[in-house]
Amino acid sequence: MTAKYFIGIDIGGTKMAAGLVTRNGKILLRRKVRTPSKCTKKVFLSAVINLVRELIAEGDLTLKDIAGIGIGIPGVIDPVHGKVLLITNLPLSGINLAAELRKTFKLHITVGNDANIAALGEHRSGLGKNAENIVNISVGTGVGGGLIINGRLVTGSFFAGGELGHMIVQMDGPKCTCGKKGCLEAFAGRWAIEKAIRAGIAKGEKTVITKYAQGKLKSIKSKALRKALDKHDPLVTRVIKEAAKALGEACVSIMHIIDPEYIILGGGVIEACGDYMLPLIRKAAESDTFLSTVSGCIIAKSSLGDDSIILGAAASASQGR
Numbered sequence: 001m002t003a004k005y006f007i008g009i010d011i012g013g014t015k016m017a018a019g020l021v022t023r024n025g026k027i028l029l030r031r032k033v034r035t036p037s038k039c040t041k042k043v044f045l046s047a048v049i050n051l052v053r054e055l056i057a058e059g060d061l062t063l064k065d066i067a068g069i070g071i072g073i074p075g076v077i078d079p080v081h082g083k084v085l086l087i088t089n090l091p092l093s094g095i096n097l098a099a100e101l102r103k104t105f106k107l108h109i110t111v112g113n114d115a116n117i118a119a120l121g122e123h124r125s126g127l128g129k130n131a132e133n134i135v136n137i138s139v140g141t142g143v144g145g146g147l148i149i150n151g152r153l154v155t156g157s158f159f160a161g162g163e164l165g166h167m168i169v170q171m172d173g174p175k176c177t178c179g180k181k182g183c184l185e186a187f188a189g190r191w192a193i194e195k196a197i198r199a200g201i202a203k204g205e206k207t208v209i210t211k212y213a214q215g216k217l218k219s220i221k222s223k224a225l226r227k228a229l230d231k232h233d234p235l236v237t238r239v240i241k242e243a244a245k246a247l248g249e250a251c252v253s254i255m256h257i258i259d260p261e262y263i264i265l266g267g268g269v270i271e272a273c274g275d276y277m278l279p280l281i282r283k284a285a286e287s288d289t290f291l292s293t294v295s296g297c298i299i300a301k302s303s304l305g306d307d308s309i310i311l312g313a314a315a316s317a318s319q320g321r
């Protein structure tokens with residue numbers, strides 16, 4: 001009998017979520033735990049193993065019912081071998097994550113960059129279903145990207161492709177984590193939004209965000225940003241408008257290079273502030289008269305939300321199975 005289910009895992013810097021997914025791409029069960037912080041490789045691996053075991057037990061299943069496990073994780077990943085080439089915040093650089101987990105689960109295991117995997121999820125189950133060319137932009141702490149071209153996920157010749165967050169949208173603009181200046185992420189990543197807000201406060205700009213973030217201005221939750229937007233807070237509104245404009249300009253470049261059917265935006269910042277940002281992003285993109293005449297590209301908020309990585313990871317594990 002063919003195993004019926006796949007497990008999709010979304011590993012983030014603060015949380016890990018796993019879903020039991022059917023062959024038709026339906027999530028039957030989910031589990032979410034905190035990602036162990038500042039831990040060893042061994043502690044991290046056992047946390048992932050426990051998460052999978054708990055999910056299987058909750059579904060009253062055994063390993064025989066599972067056809068494969070897919071993982072989406074931030075970092076530069078070699079998806080062919082399931083190896084983590086480069087990752088910050090987790091003790092996994094240089095580790096073959098698929099091979100490590102196969103020692104416990106004798107199953108087909110795939111690993112991919114989280115924003116790449118989210119693009120796969122959008123292509124299989126989201127707005128980009130049946131589309132040939134789609135681009136995913138995940139706007140969270142950082143900004144990730146994923147490209148589906150001619151129906152296939154494109155990761156590049158050296159697995160570092162699709163990093164849309166490091167597309168330069170302003171020469172000599174604000175400094176990015178990558179060392180360059182003016183990257184999309186340096187405007188739209190949550191770290192950049194937080195930094196711009198702190199700079200505004202230091203200059204004496206009035207804002208309600210200090211109250212909503214409970215004084216924790218080093219890491220401002222996306223929901224606090226949303227609340228401040230709803231109150232028409234001038235500082236947060238200005239910074240979010242800048243982020244939306246940068247995303248709009250990035251969309252223009254993406255449309256010129258790839259001309260996709262959809263550009264799908266997701267991630268914590270978009271989940272919380274997308275309703276406000278999307279019209280501004282579209283406005284910036286539509287200012288290109290050439291594209292507005294030729295392209296029918298739809299810029300939209302993800303309909304899958306957080307589930308895009310779980311579904312994409314399951315889809316990646318199901319390929320050829």
Ligand SMILES: [Zn+2]
Pocket residue numbers: 165166167176177178179180183185
């Ligand atoms: Zn950068």
